[in-house]
Amino acid sequence: MRQVIERTTRLRAAVAALAVMLTAGALAAGPLDRSARASSAPEAHAGQPMRHFVARGLYRSTAVYDHQAWSWYQPTRLHSWIAPDGSGRQRTLSGKPWFASQEDRATWEAAGKPRFLAHGFRPHNDSQTLPPSSFDDLLYSPQPAAEMPAETAALVDWLLDLAKQPSRGGGNGFESSVKTLELVTELLRNPALSAAQRLALYEAEISIEGVEVLGSATDAAGREGTAIAAESANSGALTRYSILVEEASGRIFESEALRLAPLPYQHEWAGPQLESRTTYLQDGVASPGAFEKKSRKRSHRR
Helix, strand or coil, rough: CCCCCCECCCCHHHCCCCCCCCCCCCCCCCCCHHHHHCCCCCCHHHHEEEEEEEEEEEEEEEEEEEEEEEEEEEEEEEEEEECCCCEEEEEECCCCCECCCCCCCHHHHHCCCCCCCCCCCCCCCEEEEEEECCCCCCHHCCHHHHHHCCCHHHHHHHHHHHHHCCCCCCCCCCCHHHHHHHHHHHHHHCCCCCHHHHHHHHHCCCCCCEEEEEEECCCCCCCCCEEEEECCCCCCCEEEEEEEECCCCEEEEEEEEEECCCCCCCCCCCCEEEEEEEEEEEEECHHHHHHHHHHHHHHHHH
C-alpha cells in the first residue's frame, strides 16, 4: 500500500526557528490570533513562577507520495509556559495550511488528492504538559546570565564552546556560525538577561567568522531591527539562517530560514524559498495565579 510520508524541512526544532522576515508583511490576524487569546494556563504547575513565551510561526513541509512531492505552509501560534525546573506546558494553535505554490497543488491533485495532513486543511489546537528539563535552559534559566562573560572575545569563546557540546548540536555538521546563531536565538529570549548582556551577545555573534550583518529589515509584526545571518548547505541545499535584533535593546524580534538553492529532488526552481519563520511576540514572566483567574472568568462566560 502506498503511504504518504510527511517530511519537515526544518533541521531541528531550534534550528528551524533560526529565521528573520527580511520584508514586511505580517500574517493577517484572524481566528488563529483570537483562539490564542483564549488559551488557558498549565494547571499542573499552579503556584510556581513561570515564564510565558508567545511566538507566531510559518513553516514549510513536504510530502512524498508515489515518487511525487509537494510542499505546503503551516501557520502556527505557540504558547509556552515554563517552570523553574524546565517543566511546563505548550499549546499550539495551527491555522489553515496552504500549498507553497500552484505547482504543488497541481502535483497533489494529479496524484489523486491523497490525504497527507492529520487534520486535513482545518485549523486545530494541540496542548501538552511536559516533564522537568523539557525546555532548553538557555531560554528560561537565570544560570546563563550568571555565567556569561562580559568581554566580547571571551563571550565568543563561550558561545563556540557551547556549540561544540553534543547536547547542543556539536558534531551535527553545521558550521559554528549557524550553531552559535541558534544559541543566541534562545539566549536573547531569556528574560533573565539584561539589555547590556543581550547587546554583548549580538556583538559577539557578529564577530564570529561566517556571520554577516544584512542590515535593516522589518519583521512580520512590523517591527524594525537589524538582520544578521549565517549560511549552510548541511540541510541538503544552501540555506540562510538569520535573526532580526533591535540594536538599541538587543531584543530578538524574529528568526528565519531561507533556502537559497534547490534540493536534489526539485526539478524546477523559481528562486529563494522560505522554509520557516518565527516571530517572537512575548518573552517574560507570568503569574500562574493570574492565568487561573482569567481561565475561571472564561469558564463562567461559557
